[in-house]
Amino acid sequence: MANTVISQGITIEGELTTDDDVVIEGTLRGKLVSKDTVKVETGAVIEADITASSLSVGGQITGNVTASDRVDLMPGARLIGDVKASRLTIADGASFKGNVDMDV
Amino acid sequence: MADVTVIGQGIFLRGSIKGDGDVEIRGRIEGDVEVAGEVTIGEGALVKADVTARRITVRGAVAGNLTGEDGVRLEEGARVVGDLRGAGIGIAEGALLRGNVQTGTGGESRGRARQQAAPARAPARVERVEPRKAPALVPKGTAGRKAAAAEERPAPPPPVVPVLKKGSRAALRKRSR
Numbered sequence: 001m002a003n004t005v006i007s008q009g010i011t012i013e014g015e016l017t018t019d020d021d022v023v024i025e026g027t028l029r030g031k032l033v034s035k036d037t038v039k040v041e042t043g044a045v046i047e048a049d050i051t052a053s054s055l056s057v058g059g060q061i062t063g064n065v066t067a068s069d070r071v072d073l074m075p076g077a078r079l080i081g082d083v084k085a086s087r088l089t090i091a092d093g094a095s096f097k098g099n100v101d102m103d104v
Numbered sequence: 105m106a107d108v109t110v111i112g113q114g115i116f117l118r119g120s121i122k123g124d125g126d127v128e129i130r131g132r133i134e135g136d137v138e139v140a141g142e143v144t145i146g147e148g149a150l151v152k153a154d155v156t157a158r159r160i161t162v163r164g165a166v167a168g169n170l171t172g173e174d175g176v177r178l179e180e181g182a183r184v185v186g187d188l189r190g191a192g193i194g195i196a197e198g199a200l201l202r203g204n205v206q207t208g209t210g211g212e213s214r215g216r217a218r219q220q221a222a223p224a225r226a227p228a229r230v231e232r233v234e235p236r237k238a239p240a241l242v243p244k245g246t247a248g249r250k251a252a253a254a255e256e257r258p259a260p261p262p263p264v265v266p267v268l269k270k271g272s273r274a275a276l277r278k279r280s281r
Contacts, residue, residue: 003112007125010109014119014135020112030119
């Protein structure tokens with residue numbers, strides 16, 4: 001089980017900082033900084049900039065995303081914002097609007 | 105499990121947590137926690153926030169008021185600085201508390217009233233607090249100092265002019281004598 005879970009029905013507003021992995025099923029507004037994996041599950045709503053080592057998105061994100069390792073947009077994911085990561089995958093069925101910077 | 109929100113050990117949250125469902129806090133939070141379900145503040149947690157929930161269980165450190173509609177429980181190892189309010193309050197041996205405690209149906213009905221009339225009550229509280237703080241702050245606070253300073257600053261010029269006038273008058277008198 002993940003170290004930190006923000007479940008459905010919960011809204012967090014503010015700045016969340018952690019060294020560990022985070023799973024979000026609820027709502028987050030503000031900023032999220034993690035040194036580990038961040039998982040945005042289907043149904044989650046994020047209005048925040050996210051920094052993580054790797055990020056997988058099944059839900060909805062409005063904000064800029066930075067990952068030191070990788071960003072994966074799953075089917076059904078919706079991302080409005082810029083992505084900065086060395087690896088990025090966008091699955092069929094994911095929607096995305098923004099710039100990509102892959103340290104070319 | 106899916107309904108429980110966990111704020112893990114390594115987490116630092118500056119902001120608020122709101123919503124339904126249960127919350128388990130093991131990390132650090134500065135802000136407010138307002139949840140319809142149960143809140144568990146685990147060992148090693150550091151919460152600087154007012155916590156409002158149906159039921160609150162504390163094993164960690166809290167600086168803030170705890171309001172549990174059904175109850176508040178301080179387990180062994182709990183360190184709380186703040187007020188407790190709830191229908192039933194339990195404090196186990198080994199728990200430390202500094203603050204007010206209010207138990208019983210009064211707390212419960214107030215909790216219910218607050219939930220029902222939250223928007224009406226919140227401003228009412230602010231109105232109550234402000235008049236108390238305002239008079240206390242004016243003499244002590246920086247606003248009071250500024251006001252005093254503002255009074256002092258314009259004050260000197262009028263004396264200066266009369267003093268000169270008086271002085272000059274006195275000098276004139278001396279000369280005339």
